[in-house]
Amino acid sequence: xxxxxxxxxxxxxxxxxxxxxxxxxxxxxxxxxxxxxxxxxxxxxxxxxxxxxxxxxxxxxxxxxxxxxxxxxxxxxxxxxxxxxxxxxxxxxxxxxxxxxxxxxxxxxxxxxxxxxxxxxxxxxxxxxxxxxxxxxxxxxxxxxxxxxxxxxxxxxxxxxxxxxxxxxxxxxxxxxxxxxxxxxxxxxxxxxxxxxxxxxxxxxxxxxxxxxxxx
Amino acid sequence: xxxxxxxxxxxxxxxxxxxxxxxxxxxxxxxxxxxxxxxxxxxxxxxxxxxxxxxxxxxxxxxxxxxxxxxxxxxxxxxxxxxxxxxxxxxxxxxxxxxxxxxxxxxxxxxxxxxxxxxxxxxxxxxxxxxxxxxxxxxxxxxxxxxxxxxxxxxxxxxxxxxxxxxxxxxxxxxxxxxxxxxxxxxxxxxxxxxx
Numbered sequence: 001x002x003x004x005x006x007x008x009x010x011x012x013x014x015x016x017x018x019x020x021x022x023x024x025x026x027x028x029x030x031x032x033x034x035x036x037x038x039x040x041x042x043x044x045x046x047x048x049x050x051x052x053x054x055x056x057x058x059x060x061x062x063x064x065x066x067x068x069x070x071x072x073x074x075x076x077x078x079x080x081x082x083x084x085x086x087x088x089x090x091x092x093x094x095x096x097x098x099x100x101x102x103x104x105x106x107x108x109x110x111x112x113x114x115x116x117x118x119x120x121x122x123x124x125x126x127x128x129x130x131x132x133x134x135x136x137x138x139x140x141x142x143x144x145x146x147x148x149x150x151x152x153x154x155x156x157x158x159x160x161x162x163x164x165x166x167x168x169x170x171x172x173x174x175x176x177x178x179x180x181x182x183x184x185x186x187x188x189x190x191x192x193x194x195x196x197x198x199x200x201x202x203x204x205x206x207x208x209x210x211x212x213x214x215x216x
Numbered sequence: 217x218x219x220x221x222x223x224x225x226x227x228x229x230x231x232x233x234x235x236x237x238x239x240x241x242x243x244x245x246x247x248x249x250x251x252x253x254x255x256x257x258x259x260x261x262x263x264x265x266x267x268x269x270x271x272x273x274x275x276x277x278x279x280x281x282x283x284x285x286x287x288x289x290x291x292x293x294x295x296x297x298x299x300x301x302x303x304x305x306x307x308x309x310x311x312x313x314x315x316x317x318x319x320x321x322x323x324x325x326x327x328x329x330x331x332x333x334x335x336x337x338x339x340x341x342x343x344x345x346x347x348x349x350x351x352x353x354x355x356x357x358x359x360x361x362x363x364x365x366x367x368x369x370x371x372x373x374x375x376x377x378x379x380x381x382x383x384x385x386x387x388x389x390x391x392x393x394x395x396x397x398x399x400x401x402x403x404x405x406x407x408x409x410x411x412x
Binding site for chain 2: 008011012015016018019020022023024025026027028032033035036037040099100103131132133
């Protein structure tokens with residue numbers, strides 16, 4: 001080999017080897033990415049700083065300044081029975097498709113993940129963080145607690161019975177005689193009519209840094 | 217995990233010093249690669265001089281490999297990197313205008329700055345032209361806003377276009393670069409002979 005070409009050949013070989021090794025190693029999937037992010041984000045779960053009280057969510061639903069996005073990640077049958085007004089039903093595996101949307105959210109955006117209790121919503125929150133790290137929170141106690149507070153069972157006994165605590169974790173503990181979806185009174189209770197509830201406000205708006213870059 | 221908030225780490229002044237250091241290194245490499253000379257840059261388009269292709273494409277492939285290895289190892293969060301969204305039609309039009317300007321003027325905006333650093337007159341006038349063009353565009357952008365926002369595809373990257381794993385695309389781009397280096401060198405030697 002011509003000695004003059006040796007550095008170029010070596011450089012080309014290094015680039016090829018490094019890129020071939022990268023192709024074999026692969027890029028992290030969402031689970032792996034969560035492992036990378038866990039040291040930074042897991043404390044938020046253990047300290048419960050991302051779990052918001054139903055009263056805080058109700059306040060957000062009535063705050064015109066907030067760009068609120070509610071992801072309901074429950075099974076479709078539970079969604080059909082009852083869901084919050086303006087919530088979006090999204091299967092866990094479809095959260096990754098929200099990347100572009102989540103990235104372009106304004107700085108007054110708040111994402112709240114809801115499920116029947118906190119189990120599925122917490123998994124979805126981890127996934128959302130791995131997808132795009134939005135300003136996301138989890139409904140404390142899930143829709144079961146929401147319905148305990150705002151479900152007005154006495155007035156709606158035709159369509160909404162009492163909670164059954166015997167049901168397993170992750171299930172909707174309230175039984176409905178009709179699948180009312182968001183037509184149920186508890187889907188958007190009037191903030192001023194429901195009993196006032198003390199809570200610690202946990203939602204903080206992000207101050208987005210301007211992102212830009214490139215070379216022209 | 218990177219990217220790091222430099223202001224939080226080093227304070228405002230410290231972060232400015234980092235920017236100066238990065239800019240110095242960038243300018244140093246461009247100047248030492250000969251990118252401050254419009255004759256060398258324009259010669260690329262006649263296959264007489266291949267340093268633009270070799271330096272730029274090598275930089276792109278090295279940066280690409282480092283970025284995606286860093287992501288693979290959990291050192292860098294891809295979602296925190298700014299990736300320009302694709303506006304297809306204005307992107308094509310802008311690329312053509314930029315290419316024609318590069319051939320005619322002998323500089324791209326970055327290299328004209330490098331040439332001004334060594335007090336080259338042609339670079340200085342090219343830079344004045346850029347400033348005038350930027351000003352004119354800024355004042356008239358509203359007139360072409362429909363076209364300017366057309367062909368929006370969001371953050372659309374090669375793996376999504378080709379439906380391939382990112383690592384495979386990186387490998388293909390590296391292969392493309394090496395094939396182009398060898399192919400254009402072969403063309404150059406055919407046209408101008410072995411001596412460069």
